[in-house]
Amino acid sequence: MSTPSENAPRTTPPRTLPRTDARTWVRDLALGARFTLAGGKEGWIRNLLTAVGVGLGVAVLLLASAVPAMMQARSDRSHDRDDMYFGEKLKPTASTMLINNTDTVYHGVDVYGRVLDPDGDKPPVPPGLSRVPAPGEMTVSPALAKLLDSSEGKLLKERLNYRVTGTIAKAGLLGPAELVYYAGSDTLTDAHATRVDTIGGARRSSEGLGAVLTLLVIIGLVVLLMPVAILIATAVRFGGERRDRRLAALRLVGADTRMTRRIAAGEALVGAVVGLVFGLGFFLLGRHFTGQIELYRLSVFPSDVRPGTGLALLIVLGVPAAAVAVTVLALRGIAIEPLGVVRNAALRKRRLWWRLLIPVAGLALLAPLFGGVQGNADLNAYQISAGAILLLVGVTAVLPWLVEMIVNRFGGGRIPWQLATRRLQLNSGASARMVNGITVAVAGAIALQMLFSGIESGFTSDTGKDPNRAQMQASVDVTDGPQATAAFQAYRTTPGVRSALGLVQTSAIPDGAAAKAKASGNPDAAGEILEFPVIVGDCAALAEIAAVGDCADGSVYRVLPDASYTTPPDISKAGARLDLNAPQSGVLTGPPRPWTVPATARTVKSRTSPNGDVQWGILATPGTLDVARTQQARATVLIKLDAQRPDAEEYVRNTTARLGESANTYTLEGTRTVRKYTSIKRGLLIGAVTTLLLIGISLLVSMLEQLRERKKLLAVLIAFGTRRSTLGLSVLWQTALPVALGLALAVIGGLGLGSVLLKMVGSPIRVDWASAATMTGVGAGVVLLVTLLSLPPLWRMMRPDGLRTE
Amino acid sequence: MTSSTPQPSTPLLSADALHKTYGPTPALDGADFTIRSGEVVAVMGPSGSGKSTLLHCLAGIVRPDAGKVLYRGEELSAMSDAARSALRRGDFGFVFQFGQLVPELTCVENVALPLRLNGAKRKEAERLATEWLHRLEVDDLGHKRPGEVSGGQGQRVAVARALVGGPRVIFADEPTGALDSLNGERVMRLLTDAARDTGAAVVLVTHEARVAAYSDREIVVRDGKSRDMERVA
16 A cells, blocks of 8 residues: 555656666666668768778678688698508509609799509599599599680690699699699509509698797788787777767766766677678678689688687687777777767876786786797697787887887978878877788887898708709600700700700619629628719709719719718729629619729719719719619709790709609799798788788778768868868878877887797897888888878868868 | 848848749749848748858858849859859858867967968968957967867867968858857857958858847847848837
8 A cells, every 4th residue: 555645746856876786787788889871871971980980890800710620621631632552562452553743833823733543443442532533534623624715725725735624622732723634554563653542541640830930820810810900909999089079968968977888888889780781781791702712822711611619719709898898998088078079088188007017917927928939839729819919919019108208209391281280199009000901010020120130041941953054954764875965955955954964873783793692692782882973964964963074075073972881982992893683672674784984083072963962973974874774873954044034943843854853843943932931921921911901991991980070170271262172181190100100000019929939939139120111111001091091082072062061 | 139220221241032943842932132231131931941041141152043142232143163262262251060170280280270261371360360369268279179079169160260361251151059058159259240340241140049149139040031130129
């Protein structure tokens, strides 16, 4: 029962202070969301900008979260087609097959090739193939089929002299752009092929990257993903000024400060959620096209791009949460009063001390690791990531202070300069925020570049080859001299070959050793006979491997082995009798081929060959030793190419292919880089390009957003006669100043982080000024490009119709 | 509040049969207008009637689709954009309702801006600006930014900026629209007094009769057409 007084109408509302509980949060967030959705055209444009910005960031995060699965899928398929065989030699059965590795290179791109010769009717079938191709036929990857059908693949078509009868399915390919073929043959022999009974054996455990490469990957991810996080944080603040005015109106009708913050967070939440949907859309769209894109020779099947569930969930929950947090934090510097907005941050001088604490904390996390990132040391990825993130966040934290400190010293100047500096003095935070992304990206890139330079020597080794003396080497097994001569001639007449020096390499044994071995009755005796090399070539060819001095056809030389060889030097002295029929694979066949070392044989010193080898043995010119007398020799050709002739290397490879399965060719390169290092470098390059593109787009959107906020003012200034060039210049200065300061800070921060990383891997600190300048230049270039792109909209915004209010 | 200023025979600024359309909406549909030196003319009419568009056409901010605007005998539409901008810098002054002061600049810098745009040295421009701020009774605001002053004070700063270059015509678009009546009266008094002192003509767009009362003559715009009203004393 209620009393009459309780039933009486209340004349005043209850004066209880609202409690902030979950319900209040939900109510205010929902209110903010409603404002956003009912904000009319202006509101929708702002939402769209935010959603595009957040969406781009989310798409990159989803892509990054898909990398582990992508790598795993590629690795699995690589194992599935692995045909390496390490066991005892197999005997031919119905289920065995000979495989010859015929990998080649075409226009700098690797071509994976295998020639298959089944021993019976149940051979193992490589993944992606329905059957083993018949002799003379080949099954190719779609990319190779396309290349072979095009004019660009003409030379490769000559090399792969098989009829295409099928296409390899995804199961046999690492990526859609990979060039792969499996050809059928019935002429393979044990000598040049491996017999296998299975393809794709048991998974081998991954070797791991080692501490230094792991560090490189961690830092690379931090450097690439931090600008993305900054982009998302920037995007959720688009339209902040307009929103603040709207919130002031809410304060007028009774909303308190906390409530306005929650309402603002609700607005940001909508942008973030719509951004998530956009991001998913961008990601799916991008994934759809990944099959058609090849970046730095890396292609990926769309179905391999699958974000990890945990990481995807983290993105879906983390991005909206970050949007709310960023909005609430940003509003702490602003007092929204019922009659307008007061920016406390501008009135309060920015302090440096707490900003410096951030990089100091990062340094404190990384300092214990100085000198500890070596070999296979276990690394704490979280500690390294946190340290690097804090160091880079430190750069973005110091930037607003630096911009404020510098611009506050400016006064006067011409009108564009004055307008720009005054704007920066009033609110340097917005401009600093705008360039945060590029600052972090450049700082990170400089640090990474320093780390790359510092550790490169550990992953790059000198091969000892000298590409100045010969650019390619070919070799082919020959059974007699005429075959060798024909091979040399084939290379000499190949288009693009300037010279081809031929050497025939065979072995000799002391005369009578074969007879002794046979007489011993020991079946292994032939394999124990002391052999030594005999090399036949003209003077020019011999001069490449020994200091022959005066040489003429008929000359013969001895090069003694170094002390590590046990071969007695007398064995090849002048007048020594030798047998040129050395055992082949431990087996003696045919009659002896006696030859006497001429009395004119001179002992000379060896010279490192262009392929890096140091040869020894008997070096004879054809006038002394007719190559026709040798048996089972290997003909080696040192090739000099005509640098002006396009495709010279391809013509040489085609000649090699014509010479049969025992022939092979390779390019002589002075240095060799560890493949994993190259892969990581390539991956980071792809990431850097994506990040810079993203930053450019975000910068453009931020700039347009700032200009849109000032549309009315620009129109007023134009109305009373301000030249467009004056306003254009002022916008340029307003961007250029923070960018210049940001880039200067990026150089300092980048060199700092780079030095820390080098200390961690125990490398001496060396500043790579050229790289720093390049990275800074790239950053400045992106900003310049974005500024140029923003000029047409600026010109449009300066039209007088900005004055219209009705 | 009628003026006793003598009316010279040649109009300083005139418009003849102006037409202007924004999208499907005709903003001006054959509007005419004349104003002589030293004259204060109020352009009145309801919201959306085309008053502001008429002001924008008269000031050379917007080109009419048809019709002529003559300033001292020269046709504005025939002038290049640069020439019209130069005219607005030198001969015209502007006062708007909102968003007219550059928020980053101090009040004195805002007032000095038109002079500096015209090539005056900074010190000289700021000296003159300070004089005008003094004349408009806001000299204590010189070093404050627009965000730190009240609406009425800001509007007086805007009037000082409109007058500092010694314009022949001042265009005022709802100059008191955002002010209370007391501040509105004060701004109007200062604007019209200063204009009469300097001999500048004032085109005053307003929908408030009490503001129009400061004018010598009224023109009513309705549906894009104008009608010259007889001043009722």
